[in-house]
Amino acid sequence: MSLSDWRVGIGYDIHRTGADRPLLLGGVSVPAEAGLVGHSDADVLLHAVADAFLGAANLPDIGDLFPDTDPAYKDADSGTLLGEVIRRVREAGFKPSNIDAIIHAQSPKLTAHKRIIAESVATLTGVPADRVSVKAKTGEGLDAVGRGEAIAVTVVVLLVGA
């Protein structure tokens, strides 16, 4: 395998808190006071994962693929959208090596949920669970995340030429 067969991708997303719906993180419903605002199901982690995959493969981003102005994606299942992303990435000749994610959330506390979230991301992406890392950081009371007004996610993925 040559060096050029390795592709790294970064994904980022942020959604406002305060929606009257379940808080979905990586396809897992996490107990919380409120869910996230969004056109789809607002799964901020899966959106960032999808963009990391698309970025690594240099494909159009999720805003291009699934526009939030399109009624077809109202309350859309982000796991299904991610499945389409994975299909495109594999079709482009890549398979994922590992995923590393940071969830930036002042609340709820995610310590007890990180492993199940990572396992769900593993299932949805086809990456072995021992190659999916999910970390959680608070906003230390600073900025929109720190004030509890939003949850953000940063993801890095490594793809290998299949």
Ligand code: MG
């Ligand atoms: Mg989003």
